[in-house]
Amino acid sequence: MLPPPLANKQGVTAARAMASQFTDVRSKSTAANAMETCLEKVRLANEYETATSEYCRNVAALNTRIGVIPQTTYEDIRSASEHTRLISEQARLNLDQHVSEHGC
Numbered sequence: 457m458l459p460p461p462l463a464n465k466q467g468v469t470a471a472r473a474m475a476s477q478f479t480d481v482r483s484k485s486t487a488a489n490a491m492e493t494c495l496e497k498v499r500l501a502n503e504y505e506t507a508t509s510e511y512c513r514n515v516a517a518l519n520t521r522i523g524v525i526p527q528t529t530y531e532d533i534r535s536a537s538e539h540t541r542l543i544s545e546q547a548r549l550n551l552d553q554h555v556s557e558h559g560c
């Protein structure tokens with residue numbers, strides 16, 4: 457039996473999986489049902505994936521530089537990481553709200 461997928465402390469892996477779940481809607485569509493795919497949902501899912509990827513990059517930068525950069529630089533990167541986390545969270549909320557309101 458395979459072990460469960462590894463998730464880091466920030467739950468980034470789970471967020472990424474959730475984002476790709478939504479973007480897979482388009483890639484799995486056939487030509488016939490592609491016209492029925494909600495383009496706004498796809499756009500919001502892409503925004504969410506982009507924001508989550510940026511957050512992941514910042515967290516990775518933070519993790520690789522612990523102990524090798526000055527504290528002030530570390531705090532700058534940590535602050536950028538938190539900022540992108542909030543953007544990612546807002547993008548997820550935007551997607552959830554659209555799906556809830558539009559029923560798509």
Ligand SMILES: [Zn+2]
Nearest residue numbers: 494497558560
């Ligand atoms: Zn929709």
